[in-house]
Each structure stands twice: as structure tokens, then as C-alpha cells.
Amino acid sequence: MSYNNILVDYNNNITVITINRPNKLNALNRETIQELHEAFDEADEDKDTKVIIVTGSGEKAFVAGADISEFAHFDVKKGKKLAKKGQELLFDFVENLSTPVIAAINGFALGGGLELAMAAHFRVASDNAKMGLPEVSLGVIPGYGGTQRLPQLVGKGRAMEMITTAGMIDAQTALNYGLVNHVTTQEELILLAQKIATKIARNSSVAIGAAIEAVNANYEEGVNGFDVEIEAFGNCFGTKDFKEGTSAFLAKRQANFPGE
Template sequence: MPYTNLLIDEQDGILILTLNRPKAMNALNTKTMLELQHFFAEDAPAREGLKGIILTGAGEKAFVAGADIKEFLALDTQKGQDMAQRGQDVFFLIERFHKPVIALVNGFALGGGCELSMACHLRIATENARFGQPEVNLGIIPGYGGTQRLIQYLGKTKATELLLTGDMITADQALAWGLVNYVLPAGEAMDKAKAIIGKIAKKGPVAIAKTIEAINAYFQHDEDGFDREVKAFGQTTGTEDFKEGAAAFIEKRSANFTGR
């Protein structure tokens, strides 16, 4: 699939995925969502040697400033539900991806942009980043998981305040409240994201994928996270990676994981 709104740059096994609609503040329109869906469902899983993905926005103003409101004008109840479901399905692909996905939030992350950042496994913000779910200002609510994931990260009290007021918070507030992992100057954020993925890439690939599964299970109402952990633990103990990791520990050397 040729990409129009996504730029892909591979650097030493790390894919830097840039949402490329800077004139529209990288707003999430239908085409962008379809491209994200294809990328995470078809393209990225097929890439050999992939260490992880860094997701960011083009330009200096916005990560993603929201959804494309122009497309909302034609919605009715059913079309609105369909749009929200498609958006949630795409973001679940990101949240459940088997390699680390880091959001490098380099400006406004509002509405769908905040929801997109929360679907990633980790978040690094530049000092000018701003986060918020301002949908109530338009007379609607978040539809791509914002009412659920914001509570997961901030807790009910703070999340309820932000969801009902539509207020934005600064990068420093997001860090203090647990929404982001790091706040760094713009010139340092990408290097930090690469360093984190590089560190994770040295671990057992199967173990990383199973850890992501177990973490996600904690928030899935139809699954017992503890049971998922038990099954995932058992699955990892049967891998070649575990045998290699245990042997390397005993022999006091670095492990050579193969992902099997």
C-alpha cells in the first residue's frame, strides 16, 4: 500500500513513523487511519529485524492535534459508532503490537492525538507538548478509547476532570501525573526514544511480546490478567530464548536471543 500521510524511515531496525499532514496539524482523517491500520496490521509485522517503532508528527507544532473535524459533519448515530469502532480497532493494533511502540509527542496531542499517544506503549514528550481530550467543547465525547485509557494512566479523579472540562495539560503536568515517561528538549527526545528501543531489543523477543500481552490483559474486562500471566510464563519457559537466557546468566555472558 502506498502511503500518502505516513513517512517511514528505518534506522538500524527502528522504524520512525511520521504522521505527515503538518498543514492540518497532522489531524487524523480517514485516509490516515486506513494507512495506520495497514501499517500495523500488514507492513510492520512482516518486517524482519524490527526492533521497535517511534511514532511522531511532522512539523514543530503538533504530534496530532485531533481528528479531522470536517469529516464529522456528515456523521449520524450509526456512522458515528462505525467511525469510533474503526478508530478503536486501529489503536488496539498499536497497543497489542508485539514490539515496543513509543509515541514521541512533539507538540499538541489533543483528542484523537492524545488517544493515539495513549495507545502506544511508552510516551516521550518534548517540552512544548500539550495533552487533552477537548471533545466536550464540540458537544461530543472521545471515541478512540480516550475515556478508558486516560483513566488507566491518570486514575479516575484527574481523568474525569480533564474529560469533563476539556482542559489541556503541559508536558510537565503529564509527567507528574504519569501520562508520559520523559519530558526532554526537542533535540534530545528522538535519541532517548531510540535508546529505549535499543535497550529493549537486547531482551528476549518472545518475552517482550508476552509481557505486552500480559500488561494489556490487566485492562481487558473479558480476560483474567493473572491467568494470562501464568499462560505467558509457561509459554516463555518452553522457548529457546529462555534456555539461552538462563545459560547466559549462569555463564556470566550476554545472551544471544533468536526470538524462538
Template sequence: MEQSTNFLIDIPNHTAYLTINRPAKLNALNRATLVELSSILQRLKDDKQVRGIILTGAGDKAFVAGADIAEFRDLSEDDARELAAWGHREVMDVLYNFPKPVIAAINGFALGGGLELALACHIRVANDTAKMGLPEVSLGLIPGYGGTQRLPQLVGRGKALEMMLTGEMISAADALQWGLVNYVVAQEELLSTCEQLLKKIYAKSSTAAAAAISAVNIGLAKPEDGYQAEIHAFGAAFSTADFEEGVSAFLEKRKPNF
């Protein structure tokens, strides 16, 4: 187990367990935490031993309860734009486009920037007491780390606007029904459920997984480019070692060794 200023990092086998470790602040995302997260993500991206990430929060109350609002007080309009642009570029978009699967294990409140962090992950699993919301309107703000774009992709325009315009939290059960999370489980099953999902993914081709993530993201961002991205990635797969192994294993009636 490795401990940095705001994170606990544990990498047994091929999974990086990344825990935001600010329980006294309900794991709120201040600038220092985001800077640290950006650096950790780059390191995990380059680590060939790491095949996936489980991202969660320390303690039993919150995944991430939001941004650190105290840091907002003295920001100018230009400062705020730069903060949002930096957060998109260095953290949220990095997670969203990460070439290895990232699962958010939502162990409590996921509000504001915390929910946006979970939205940037590929898969979300919540415990049954989790609460999720985008309460920025209560501060005279709107989400600034991708919430206005990524939430409608998951739950649709109507439900997304309901959450953003009322600022109210929703339950884990509603989040599951709306498509915001993939699974809702008891707290004691939260990490094991994430682990089982990654186990299934690890049994498949990592190069194909990265290509699928990329093609899906391109199609969501630019629908007119999505099919061409798929065609290109499909063709490129034929020159990979994983394709050779996968087809050989299929024809030889054995499990592939990716």
C-alpha cells in the same frame, strides 16, 4: 526513507520511524490517514526485521492535533458508531496490543484523537513544550478512540475526568507528574531518548517482551483473567529459544544474544 500519502517511513536497523506527515493540518487524523496507518501497522507487525516503532508527527507544532472535524459534520449516529468501532478495531487496539514496543514521541500538540493515538502506544515521551488534552466536550462529543478507558488507567479517574469535562490542555510537566507520559525532554533529545529506550528493550528477549505486553493488557481489560494469563505466558516462555539463550548466558556469565 519511504514516503506515502500521509506518512514518512524510515527503517534503519531494527526500528521503524513512523511520521504522520500532514504538517499543514497539524497532522490531524482523517479517515484516509487512519486507513493508511492500519495498513502500515500490519506490514510492520509482519516484518521480522522490525523490533520496535517510534511514532511521531511531522513539523515542530504537533504530534497529532486531533481528528479531522470537517469529516464529522455529515455523519449519522450509526455512521459515528461505525467510525469509532472501526478506529478501535483497525488502529487503536492494534497499537495497544502490538507485539513489538511502540513509543509515541510527542513533539507538540496531542489533542483528541491524537492523544488517544499516543495513549494506545506502550510508552510516551514528550518534548517540554507539548500540550495534551481531550477537548471533545467543546464539540458536544466525548472521546471515541479509547480515551475514556485508557486515560484513567494512566492518571486515575479524577484527573482523567477533569481533562475530559473541562476539555482543557495540560502541560508536558503536568502530564509527567500525572503519569500520562514516561519522560519529558527538550525537543532535540526527543528521538534520542526514544532510541535509548528501545536500545535497552532490544537487548532483552523480544518473545518475552511480546508476552509481557499481552499479559499486562489482559489484566487491565479483565482483572480476573490477568493472573491466569501471566501463569500461561510464564510457562510458555520455557519452551522458547530466548529462554534457552537467556538461561545459558546467565549461567555462563555472559551477555545473552537475543
């Protein structure tokens, strides 16, 4: 499938999705959000893809935010629709994929860009990265899950400070906060993400999908995450991956998971 605003590359069980609007600092417009949805969906359905990496083109930005020119004239009704559709189409969608998603943050990750990175299952950053949710400086609040995911990742107090000051934090601060897992040079960013992805790809994709579901359940209102874990744990015993994994362990050999 061809896209106008993103690039998709597959190699060795890893699909890399690159947001490619460098003249707009990779800002998210409606077309880009739709294309990202389609690319993530296609990669998740691809049995050969074990890990997805999402990043931005160029050296300046992962995603510098949403494309403000598209919604500056919106009224209340349109604003609510924008947030609801965006969350369903991309941000919640990414968070709940069964294929793990790594956000490789190069440069600015602001507003919708940071919200996209936070929707990924975890994040790595280049040492020149800057992250923030500056929406209140525009008279609006984060609308793509930022007010919910940021406190989950860094704690309520730090999230409140970041959101209300509209300020940016650097990569080292993001690492100290637990917002990103690793910081490296810009040149080595994708290599690091690929190295981690390769480790993930060796394991059972079925079990990983179940683990993602169980971890996410902890953050769903009205859902008992322990019950979800018990159910998912039991279901693993009926998979071919479980048979292969335990047989390989007992035989002291490398497992070759069928992904079933």
C-alpha cells in the same frame, strides 16, 4: 510500501512511523488511520523490527486531533461506525501489538492524537507538548478509547477533569500525572525515544510480546491477568529465546536472542 500521509524509516531494529500532514497539524483522517494500520502491521510482522516509535512531523504537533471536516455531517449510525472501526483498525490494534510502541509526543497531542499516544505502550514528550481531550467542546466525547485509557493512566478524578473541562495540560503536568514517562527538549525527543528503544531491542522480543499480552490482560473485562501471566510465563520455557537467555546468563556473556 509508499504512503501519502506518513513516513516510515527503519534503522538498527527500530522502525519510526511519522505522521506527515503538517499543513493539517497531522490530524487523523480516514486515509491516515488506514495507512497507520498498514505501517504498524508491517512493522510488527518484520522480525528485524524490535521497537516502533510513532511521532508527528514538524515542530507544532504530534497529532492535533481528528479531521473534523470528515465527520461533522455524520448521523448517529455513522458516528458509532466511525468510533468502532477506528478503535479496531488503529487504537486497539496498536495497544495489542507484540512489538512495543513508543509515542514521541512533540507539540500538540489533542483528541485522537492523545488517544493514539495513549494506545502506545508508553510515551515520552518534548517540553513544549500540550495534551488534552477537547471533544466535549464540540458536543461529542472521545471515541477512540480516550474515556477508557486516560483513567487507566492518570486516575478517574484527573481524567474526569481533563475530559469535562476540555482543557490542555503541559508536559510537566503530564509527567506528574504519569501520562508520560519522560520529558526532554524537542531537539532530543527522538534521540531519547531511540535510546530507550535500543535498550528494549537488546532483550527477547518473544518475552516482551508475552509481557505486553499479560499486562494488557489486567485491563480486559472478564479476564484474569494472573492466569494469563502464568500461561505466558510457562510458554516462555519452550522458546529458543529462553534457552539462549539462560545459557548466556550462566556463561556470563551477552545474549543473542533469535526471536523465537
